[in-house]
Amino acid sequence: MAKDMTLLWGSGSPPCWRIMIVLEEKNLQGYNQKLLSFEKGEHKSKEVMEINPRGQLPAFKCGDVPLNESCAACFHLECKYKSQGTKLIPDCEDEKAQILQRVFEVNALTEKSSIVLYYNWIVPEGERHDSAVKRNKEALTAELKLWEGYLQKASSGFIVGKDFSLADVIVYPTVAYLFQNGLSEQRYPKLAEYYKGLMNRPSIKASWPPTWKNAPKQETLKDI
């Protein structure tokens, strides 16, 4: 049960946040957890490496089994605890297909936003190009427009269908992260509506990144 689970996490990390949302939704509060600091390099500490040889957060153990990839943990928890808490994957095959599609599309959104947010971190000085920066921004803009479009078609405040699903678990933290980094609510009104609409859902409120609560938003994405 929850007492057999351990989560090592960092504040503001969408992958960590996804697992925390699922644990709340499946009524698995009471899991062992430890907040670590990326800045202090604690994600490379021995206690993390023992669970996750990649030295990344989240580092999550369900009993003896490490599930360090956030989607892996989410899928596994939904399967194992199918009969408790919120049903995150519906039985209807058509809706399931849509949910699966959106879950895996989040990768593209994460990649395109990371290369813009962290360009100078990822690319050494001698390899940086203005043409690349420009292209990355254009790619992110195109990606965001796709998601605006998906939410335009969505009717109930969830990314797929009429209920909160695994797709929201995976998508929401990434969307929130973008707004935390200055994404314009005027330019992306549907994304902003989605972001605000789910803010007070109990599982999301309970797991809201602590370092965001009193911190001003970053501005990195304000011109996208």
Next chain:
Amino acid sequence: MAKDMTLLWGTGSPPCWRVMIALEEKNLQGYNQKLLSFDKMEHKSQQVLDINPRGQLPTFKHGDNVINESYAVCFYLESQFKSQGTKLIPDGPAEQALMYQRMFEGLTFYEKLSAVVFYEWSVPEGERHESALKRNKEALVTELKLWEGYLQKLGSGSYLAGPSFTLADVVVFPTVGTVFGFGLSPERYPKLGEYYNLLKERPSVKASWPPHWLENPKDQDRLKDALKDI
């Protein structure tokens, strides 16, 4: 059934290969399929864009359901056709958890592979650097060593999540097949070599083996040993 399915695919694309392996494993041969050319930019053609606004392959339709992410298709097929063909998600919780973990690590594995073998396709000429390619190769080596370690721990003859073939193998083998297709040394990566030999004989893998790793014979010739020395 298979006749209500359409797959648009390209040769040498691990994501396309994943879907084809899954279709074979679930006894869904006879699906409609069309081989498109990346070189001729057919993945950006209207017929693809109509189904997949991202202009990417694979693009998959089953009746009215459109699924363009290879992992999503694999999960979908296993769910819809659970009672036929190979059981791809094991019941045992520990094996299932390991399957999920390896599947999602498989995304990282594929990224690191792409950053090396598809470098020229993702980075415009004026932005390429030897230093970047070198760094990408080092990252791929680190990743390969991780997978060597995973296979070492499980022992000979094992699949990625344990004794049975699972979705983890469906989605990760195409990446492994591709690394050896580009000249990776089985002497330097014996466990991966063993895994490759085990799976290359599997009917679903054989039936869907890519016609070419790279479409253009000149590219193929130039890059066929890209991974020989890593």
